[in-house]
Amino acid sequence: MTFEQIDGKVDIPSLEREVTEFWNANRVYEKRVEMQAGRQPWTFIDGPITANNPMGVHHAWGRTYKDLWARYWFMRGREVRNQNGFDCQGLWIEVEVEKELGFKSKRDIESYGVAEFVKKCKQRVLEFSAVQTEQSIRLGMWTDWDDPGELRKLKAALEDPLAETTYVGTHGPVTGTAEELVGKLGSREMGGSYFTFSDENNYMIWTVLKRLHERGLIYKGHDSMPWCPRCATGISQHEIVTEGYRELTHASVYLRFPLRGREGSLLIWTTTPWTLTSNVAVAIHPDLDYVKVSHEGEVYYLSKGTLPTVFPSGGYEVLEELKGAKMLGWSYNGPYDELEMPKSLGAPEAHRVIAWGEVGEAEGTGMVHIAPGAGKEDFELGVQYGLPVVGPLDEYGVFKEGLGWLSKTHVYDSPQPIFDDLKEKGILFRVQDYTHRYPVCWRCGSELVFLHAEEWFIDMGRVIDKPLDEVTEEEKEKNLRYQMMDSAKQARWIPGFGLARELDWLKNMHDWMISKKRYYGLALPIWTCPDCDWYDVIGSKEELKERAIEGWDEFRGHSPHKPYVDAVKIRCAKCGGTATRIPDVGNPWLDAGIIAYSTLDYRTDRKYWDKWFPAHFITECYIGQFRNWFYSMLAMSTILERRTPFEVVMGHGTVLAEDGRQMHKSWGNAIWFDDAADTMGADTMRWLFCSWKPENDILFGYTGTGDVKRLFFMPLLNVFNFFTIYAELDGWTPDQQPEALTELDRWILSRLNSLARHATEELAKYEVFSTCKEIERFVDVLSRWYVRRSRRRFWRSEADDDKKAAYATLYTCLKTLTLLMAPVTPFLTEAIYQRLVRGAEPDAPESVHLCTWPEVDEGLIDEGLMERMDLAVRVSSMGRAARNTSGIKLRQPLAEAVVVADTDDIERLMSLRGLVEEELNVKAVRFTSESGELMGLEVKPVFALLGKKHGRNVPRVAEAIKALGKAEAVRLQNGEAVEIIVDGATVEVLPEEAEVAPVQVEGYSVVEEAGLLVGVRTEITPDLEREGIARDIVRRIQSLRKEADFEIDDRIATYYSGDPSIEEVFEAEGDYIKAETLSVELTKGEAPGGAYSGEFDIDGKKLGLYLLRVDG
RNA sequence: GGGCCCGUGGCUUAGGAUGGUUAAAGCGUUCGACUGAUAAUCGAAAGAUCAUGAGUUCAAAUCUCAUCGGGCCCA
Structure with a gap:
């Protein structure tokens, strides 16, 4: 069999499984790699996916891009390096392992044993890297994959880390201890994906950190961070934002800070009484109005705007008004100055009023208690003003030594004793419940506190207060921030605004905090x-x-x-x-940022690194990556080489559910990757992703993928099946080339080549969206115009040159289209290629993915022809619309269609008239530039105006107006007045007194559109009617043939009976009916036994049909 | 508060860089047709002052500015 159909009810996932088996059985990927070795390199660097859970459909988007360009460059003949990567270290993995083991806090890890815990983390990574490998292969990603079974075996072997074992890598078996082998995953010896927990990755980061230290850029600093006392761990800002807030009610407190050396107290409000132990300063807004008031014998300072909330029942007297700025530098007595820790750190001496622009009056007293050891903003202000830092809590939320009676008590138990204590000291003003959104631990729900911790930082360089382009080389020399900006500018960012975002981040970034007080990660x-x-x-x-x-x-x-x-x-x-x-362990972005060096053997084989660095292309979901992976990649590469590690970086949006919300397990709108692959198919997803503008978020679901299948895949497969049915029937093969092509053929080949040109250029620019749209358009015109208008060419029984032309043209279209689509939909195109090309061309490569990218034949691109055909399509569409409004069914032939157009257009349409005739089922198409052939002008009197002017004469005036000729109508339309004669008198008709509207000429149904007019003659003569009936008869015979399960090329004998007017048609149109239905004879009367029969009704007239298959 | 992105029929989106006839698709709705590609397909209709306001221009969905609304990042 030369050509083979794909079942019209195709199940795409099962087709994809079949293709996967074909690839595996024939080692197709390996063959491609061997074919390309030593050619011009194309290099992609993969942003590692965290190997911590199964991958989601959101990963599938980026991974589709990653794969499609690798395949494209393979087809363009490059040696491709596109190693996949797994992110393997960090808190997220610890959290999952803690869950597995049922741990509640860091203490559980300590008692379980750090070595065992780290081993469990590595094992989890091995498990999910295996899962994600399987899923990625299912998505159709082509790269040097580890065998998932080997990864699982290694996971098991790691139970005994120092025992010898063997791992079958992609270049063969490697032997060593389990821990050694895990540490070597992804190396050139082992092959497969890179893993950021590899020894090389970790030691490469050591190298970078040492270089930074040599330049004096590593330092120990402090940070005040949100902290869960129960889990005893810091919580990043990001973790709080996603799901870390809860509506909570706390007892808040107003209290007095007595001023030193002047009358009265500052009135302070806080919702976190435990932080009072660490008070160092009070912040006010210098521009805000403050008041000094007396209330029940005490004197207070507070902001004017907060008076009503602080004293809801009044009873105060304003003694003085002053700007905040006047209070700066005032000193006061803090509530816990007597305690040893604040005293030893110099907090009492430091107490003063400072300025802070963020102070407001929405709540509190307009005076903010500042404790640099217990709050983030407090800490930053403390740095700014050089304030001492009092950190009262340990990592479990217990008050440290040196805090008197509070020491060794827990922060959660502290509010009431503190209130009692303040009352005893006589500085308590009021305690009041306060409801607010308060950060809680996303893992255990505990309320967070702020903890002051020592952390390690990379000095990213100070911000220089001048425009970017004025920063000098000298200033950049010791400043990573500006060096990184230079690196960022060396890359092309898609979309273009990506660069602006990255530069904005680089301008505002703080020093990089690289330490984390956890267990599993890079050992700093x-x-x-x-x-x-x-x-x-x-x-x-x-x-x-x-x-x-x-x-x-x-x-x-x-x-x-x-x-x-x-x-x-x-x-x-x-x-x-x-x-x-x-x-401490390291920030995991160090791990991901170093891979442009660690995976390319920067330390050991500089030649290899040179060959593959920098990446031609990287792509990731851009949300967050400007400050994460893009950032860390730039940072590492700038530190080591002062240049960008990637030439083109493409960011894409996020995947949302079809309801426009985030996918969320509990909202029931999430779609798992495995389910999606099993039901909609990988290629369907891939096409959906690629035909979307990358910078927009995508709504992903079964409606969108259903549309892809129904509106794109099915029409394409229908065309393919149409071709295979007839080519197989006729025994056509590609060596049967025609002498000449029709205009229709040359037109579709022109479209095909301009499509190929577009795809070639745009894909090279990392732009796929427009290519998908063009391909969809092409399939549309291929199906709805080329094939529809060519169908009869394939039906003819003799193999003439025109038929060869049709086969050759459609074959070329399908084959080229398959190649162009191969990078985007690797499965579907393979399925088609195998059935279309492999049987027909003995020398063709065994897989579509071993083919080279199609060459564009510029000589076949004929812009003029494409324009003319567009015009013909438009005229046909208008003609169909005209028929539609007339209510005459398309099967009924009509005498003529008239096209009114300018002479240029007529000229262009002339050679295509045959197509239009067939499409509209008319005997002839007539062209004219005289619009009067189809449209007259109707003049309607405006009675409202005429009535006033002519009174009782109106009916006769109106009559005369209606009877106006075309010339007058045109003048009125142009705003001129015309004269009419009514009862012998001359009457002037003003333009506003008559409405002029175009009206169709009798006997035609007309449609007008942008300078074109198309009409069909609606008269049905007896001859035409007979022909119409003949077509009806043919249709009934055809459907009966099909019911009878006859083969398409079976000859039949047809017997008929029915209404005399129908029988008459059989006689008059017998030749036509015979030819269309492959009837060798038409016989009036009932058939002999065994005939397949049917009774029909054609416009109320009876028809009986009896078909017999004839041998030979 | 700073930076970036987005607002186009009921819904989801093209178009926007380079301003130029009547703003384009799909879904949905209504009507109709076709029938050897057929549980497919095709056609037509209704439906948009392109968020609002101003500016530039002969001409603005498109360029500029402002405002409003939504989103992301950073404070």
Whole structure:
């Protein structure tokens, strides 16, 4: 069999499974890679997906892009490097493992054992990297995948980390301890995806951090961060924003801070009484109006605007009004100045009034209590004003030593005792319930506190207060911020506003906090001396070994993770003490940011790195990546090489559910990737994603993918099936080329080549949306015009040249289209290619994905022809509309269609008239530039105006107006007055007294549109009527043939009986009926036994038909 | 508060860089047709002052500014 159909009721997912099996059985991907080795490189760097859960449909969007350009460049003949990557370290994985193990806090991890916990984290990564690998293969992603089974075996082997095992990588088996092999995943020796927990990835970051340290850019700082006392962990701002707020009611307190050296107190309000232990300053707004008031014998300062809320029942007297600015620098006595910790840190001496622009009057007293050790903004203000930092809580929310009676009590139990204490001290003003949105831990729901912690930072460079382009080379020299901006500008950002966003982030970013007080992640290579302030950064495993003074044996054979690496100690270069590693792990964006170096063997094989760096292309969902992955990639590359690691970066939007909301398990609008792949199919998703503008968020669901299938895939498959049915029947093969092509053929080939040109150029620019739209348009015209207008050419029984032309043309269209679509819909195109090309062209590559990208034949692009055909399509469409309004069915032939157009258009349409005749089922198309052929002008009197002017003569005037000729009508239309004769008198008719409207000429149904007029003659002569009936008869015979299950090319004998007027048609139109229905004879009367019969009704007249298959 | 994006028929979106006849699709609605691609398909109709206001221009959905509304990022 040369050509093979695809079942019209095709189940796309099962088709895709069949294609996957074909690829696997024939090692198609491997063959492609071998074919391209040593050619011009194309390199893609994958932003790692967190291997922590199954992937979602939102991942499928970006992954579709990632795959499509790799396939495109494969077809363009490049050597492609597109290694997939997994993000393997960080809190998210810890959280899932904690859930698995039922842990509630960090204490649970400590008692379980850090080594075991880290192992569990690695095992989780191996499990889900296997799952995601399977899913990605299901999506059709082509890259050097690990065998998921091997990943799972390695996971099991890791149970005993130091035991020998073997991993079958993509280049063959590798043997080592389980922990060693895990640490080598993704290396050139092992093949497969890269894993950010690999030894190389971690040590490469050590190298970077050491370089930064050598430049003096690593420092220890402080931060005040939201903290869950129950989980004993910091919570990032991001975690709070997504689901971390709850409506809560707390007891808030108003209290007095007595002023030093002047009368009265500052009136302070706070919702977090525990922070009063750490008060250092009071912030006011310098421009706000404040008042000094007396109330029940006490004197207070507060802002004027808050008087009504503070004293709801009045009873105060304003003694003085003043601007906030006048109070700056005033000193006061804090509520806990007697405690040892604040005293030792110098808080009492520091107490003063400071300015802060964020102070408002919406709540409180317009005076804000500032505790730099217990709040984020407080901390920043503290840095700005050089205030001491009092951090009262430990990581479990317990008050530290040095806080008197509060020490060792828990922060959650503190409000009431504090209120009692304040009352005893005589500074309590009022306690009052207050409801607000308060941050809580997204894992356990505990209320968060702010904790002051030591953290490690990279100095990203100060902001220089001048326009970007005026920053000098010298200023940039020590300033990563500006160097990164330069790197960012070297890349092309899609969409264009991406660069502006990245630069905005770079302008505003703070120093990079790289430490996190957790267990599973990059071991920050910072060793500190417990006896002095010395610290150093280690740049490699080798350096660590060399400098180790103890613990190396314990560490040997392990990956650089906690707890083993912590055993290694080095000598303090300053005091000779024993320095230990800080317990912190690294920010996971360090892991993802380094991969343009770590995965390309930057440290060990610079030639290899040179070949593949920088990436030609990267793409990710842009929400968040400007400050995450794009940022960290730029940072690392700027530190190491001061250049961008990617040439083109494309960002795309987020996937939303079809109701326009985020997909959410509990809202019931989420779609899982596996379900989507199983029901709608991977290619359907891929097409939906690619035919969407990347910068817009996409509404993803079964309606959209259903449309893809119904409006695009099905018409395409229908055309394909149409071709295969007839080509197979006729035994056409591609070597049967025609002598000449028709205009219709040349037109569709012209369309095809301009499509190919568009696709080639746009895909090279990383633009796929418009290509998909063009392809959809092409399939539309191919189906609705080329094939529809060519159908009869395929039906003819003899194989003439015109038929060859039709086959050759349609074959070329389908084959080229398949190649153009191959990168976007790899499964569907493979299914078509196998059935269309493989049987017909013995030398064709065995897979569509082993083909080269189609060449564009510019010579076949004929702009003039395409314009003319567009015109013919429009005329046909208008003609159909005209028939439609006349109510005459299309099967009924009509005598003529008249087209009114200018002479140029007539000229252009002339050679295409045959197509229009067939399409409109008319005997002839007549062209004219005289619109009067189809449209007259009707003049209607405006009675409202005429009545006043002519009184009782109106009817006769109106009569005369209606009877006006065309010339006068035109003058009226042009705003001129005309004269008429009524009863012998001359009457002037003003333009406003008559409405002029076009009206159709009798006997035609007419449609008008933009300078064109198309009409069909509606008269049905007896001859035409007979022909119409003949077509009706043909249709009934055809449907009967089909019911009878005859083959398309079976010959039949037809017997008929019925109304005399119908029988007469059989005689008059016999030849036509015979030819159309493959009837070798037409016989009046009932058939012999065994005939297939049917009774019909044609416009109320009876028809009986009896069909017999004839052999030979 | 700063930066960026988006507002187009009932719904979902094209078009927008380069201003130019009557703003284009699909869904939905209504009517009709076709019939050897057929549980498919095709045609037609109704439906939009292109968020609002101003400006530039002979001409603005498109360019500029402002306002309103929605979203994202950073404070």
